[in-house]
Amino acid sequence: MAVPKNIAKLQVRVWDLPTRIYHWGQLILVAAALLLGFFGPEWWLDAHVYVGYAIIAFIVFRLIWGVWGPEYSRFSNFLFSPKAVIAHIKKLVSGRPSHFLGHNPLGSLMVFALILILALLSISGLTVLGGVENQGPLAGFASFSLGTLARIGHEFLAYLLVGMIVAHIFGVLFESYMSKTSLTRAMVDGRKPVTEDQRPATLYPVRKEGGMIIAFGVICVIGAVGALASTMPASGLIAMPVNESFQSECADCHQVYHPSLLPRESWVSLMGNLSDHFGEDASLGADTTNEIMSYLSRYAAQAWDTEAANFLSLVDEKHPFQITATPFWISRHANIPQEIFRTKPVNSKANCSACHKDAAGGMFADQNIQIAHGQN
Amino acid sequence: MKHKLLIGVIFLALASPAQAGPRETIMELLAAEAQVANSSYSGFSAAAGEALFLATFTTGKPETTSCTTCHTNSPSNVGETRAGKPIDPMATSVTPDRYTDQAKVDKWFRRNCNSVLGRECTAQEKGDFLTFMINQ
Numbered sequence: 001m002a003v004p005k006n007i008a009k010l011q012v013r014v015w016d017l018p019t020r021i022y023h024w025g026q027l028i029l030v031a032a033a034l035l036l037g038f039f040g041p042e043w044w045l046d047a048h049v050y051v052g053y054a055i056i057a058f059i060v061f062r063l064i065w066g067v068w069g070p071e072y073s074r075f076s077n078f079l080f081s082p083k084a085v086i087a088h089i090k091k092l093v094s095g096r097p098s099h100f101l102g103h104n105p106l107g108s109l110m111v112f113a114l115i116l117i118l119a120l121l122s123i124s125g126l127t128v129l130g131g132v133e134n135q136g137p138l139a140g141f142a143s144f145s146l147g148t149l150a151r152i153g154h155e156f157l158a159y160l161l162v163g164m165i166v167a168h169i170f171g172v173l174f175e176s177y178m179s180k181t182s183l184t185r186a187m188v189d190g191r192k193p194v195t196e197d198q199r200p201a202t203l204y205p206v207r208k209e210g211g212m213i214i215a216f217g218v219i220c221v222i223g224a225v226g227a228l229a230s231t232m233p234a235s236g237l238i239a240m241p242v243n244e245s246f247q248s249e250c251a252d253c254h255q256v257y258h259p260s261l262l263p264r265e266s267w268v269s270l271m272g273n274l275s276d277h278f279g280e281d282a283s284l285g286a287d288t289t290n291e292i293m294s295y296l297s298r299y300a301a302q303a304w305d306t307e308a309a310n311f312l313s314l315v316d317e318k319h320p321f322q323i324t325a326t327p328f329w330i331s332r333h334a335n336i337p338q339e340i341f342r343t344k345p346v347n348s349k350a351n352c353s354a355c356h357k358d359a360a361g362g363m364f365a366d367q368n369i370q371i372a373h374g375q376n
Numbered sequence: 377m378k379h380k381l382l383i384g385v386i387f388l389a390l391a392s393p394a395q396a397g398p399r400e401t402i403m404e405l406l407a408a409e410a411q412v413a414n415s416s417y418s419g420f421s422a423a424a425g426e427a428l429f430l431a432t433f434t435t436g437k438p439e440t441t442s443c444t445t446c447h448t449n450s451p452s453n454v455g456e457t458r459a460g461k462p463i464d465p466m467a468t469s470v471t472p473d474r475y476t477d478q479a480k481v482d483k484w485f486r487r488n489c490n491s492v493l494g495r496e497c498t499a500q501e502k503g504d505f506l507t508f509m510i511n512q
Contacts (some may be wrong), residue, residue: 254459279439280458281490284483347460354460 011191014101018212019073022062023187029055030118030161037158042366049129049136053226056122059115060222061215068211072101078108085109099179101192107175110168117161124154130234132307133365137225140232144305236305243295245288253282255353258362259299260309261323267296270321278322308364324349336371346372398476399468403506405478409499417500425508428501429466435494443492451512467512475506 015023029051036048066075078100080088088105091097097104103111130138131147142150176183186192240259250256259267271293275283284292301309311328319325324333333349341349352359358368403420411417430449432442439458440446446463447455452470455463464471475481481502489497497505 251461253457254461275490276437278458279437279491281437281487283487283490347456348458351460 010194012101012194013190014072014192015187015190016070016073016208017190018061018065018208019069020187020190022058022065026055026058026062026118029058030165033121034158034162041369043369045133045366049125052122052125053223055118056222057219059118059122060219062115064215064218065211068214070208072103078103078105078111080105080108097175097178099175099181101194104175106171110164110171114161114164114168117157117164121154121157121161124150124157128154131236134234134236134306134363135230135365137227137229139234139236140229141235144236144307144310236309238299238303240299243292246292246295249284249288249292253280254350256360257323257352258308258360259296260301260304260306260362261312262296262301262321263313263315264297264300264302266315266321267300268293271296273321304362306362306364308362323352340372398478399510402475402478402481403503403510406499406503406506410503413499420500420503420507422504422508422511424501425504425506428505429508433493436490436492437494440488440491443488445492451509466509468510469512475509481506 033048033051033055036044036051040048065073071077085105088097092106100107126136126138127142127150128147129136130140131142131144131150133139133147172183181193246259247256262270270277271289274289275281283289301313303309312323312326314326314328316322316325316327323329340346346354352364354372355369356364357370358365407417407420410420429443429447429451434441446457447453447466451467452465454465457463464474466474468474485497485502489495489501
């Protein structure tokens with residue numbers, strides 16, 4: 001077929017609708033995840049997590065679309081050899097880059113890198129959620145120490161992602177300028193003008209329906225497996241019976257603190273010093289004291305693998321049984337105005353459940369924080 | 377000493393056969409104990425109980441210098457523990473089931489006298505205190 005003379009005005013549908021929806025949808029999701037992750041209060045964790053789930057679904061779609069989608073969306077269309085990449089860079093440096101209808105070699109690298117980093121962010125995020133928060137599909141598998149490691153990775157990758165997004169935007173603007181074609185616009189309407197040095201598209205038979213059905217099916221299966229895994233008991237939690245003496249005696253003066261909130265040694269020392277208990281005599285009969293002490297020893301922080309148990313185990317040596325003196329407690333509450341602790345309805349730093357709605361269970365999930373506001 | 381106390385209890389029990397509630401028993405035991413401790417014992421005084429309730433001590437723990445630290449200066453008010461938990465008013469007119477459980481009465485006098493006064497309370501003090509709370 002002869003190449004028409006007015007080829008410059010010819011436009012080719014490069015980006016199919018699902019790919020464009022993927023691109024802009026992922027943009028919105030990633031922006032939301034980054035904003036929520038960096039700036040959102042802890043109690044918005046659910047929003048961050050659900051955006052993350054959506055990002056996973058989008059990645060799965062994109063991977064499947066890269067195999068069963070239309071030509072320009074296929075990975076095979078923009079899989080370049082290292083040689084081709086180097087050749088492209090050399091031309092770029094010399095100021096005469098060749099233009100591609102689909103992704104150019106550097107753009108292709110960015111596409112793969114972005115998909116990879118989003119996948120790694122998803123996996124590390126789920127590991128943090130499962131290991132540190134004892135929630136989500138990995139709660140039954142991930143330990144706290146694995147979760148804290150994953151958190152370091154998750155944060156590092158998030159900063160890296162921001163850098164890559166900047167590079168991506170710069171690359172798009174640069175290529176748009178060099179090729180005198182708005183790549184951004186092309187990602188909106190899908191069309192790019194064909195220029196002389198570009199080969200006409202040799203279209204694969206478009207099997208959109210097939211790719212869509214496969215993507216939908218795989219996303220459903222992954223979602224179902226994830227939902228099922230989420231119902232597994234969290235690996236950091238153990239079954240704990242209720243002890244009547246513990247509940248009633250301690251609740252005489254203060255809310256009942258979950259046994260996981262202090263290490264064994266601290267509980268033993270606390271129960272041995274009840275006659276001077278935070279400035280008051282809280283002594284009990286010997287039988288009751290022993291009963292409560294053995295209950296607390298058995299279900300102390302060492303028996304759990306929650307965030308609270310792990311961090312609050314690191315007590316302040318001068319105040320071994322004062323939870324609010326632990327370095328973790330202090331650093332976590334550093335941004336809360338002292339006024340909130342002093343006034344109603346909180347009244348005291350010891351009143352965990354004023355803001356942590358799940359304090360009684362020892363979970364202290366981020367989502368269950370509701371900062372109490374003073375009524376005075 | 378012990379049999380003296382016993383005789384006192386029996387005497388009081390016989391003297392007031394119509395009043396057999398747990399609170400009355402607690403008061404009678406305190407009266408008997410006070411009698412034993414002080415031969416010039418002449419009953420409990422609500423005024424002395426009130427004075428004790430409102431007094432400030434320097435002999436106890438610095439965090440709790442007075443009953444009013446937690447119980448407010450009126451027995452009909454809801455108090456608050458130092459950990460922020462509400463305490464039912466001390467007056468039986470507001471909290472009718474107070475002072476009916478010997479173990480509880482013993483536990484709280486033991487703890488709170490030690491916290492506020494830095495020592496155990498005498499039977500006279502306990503009796504005065506409860507008389508004040510019961511007669512609000």
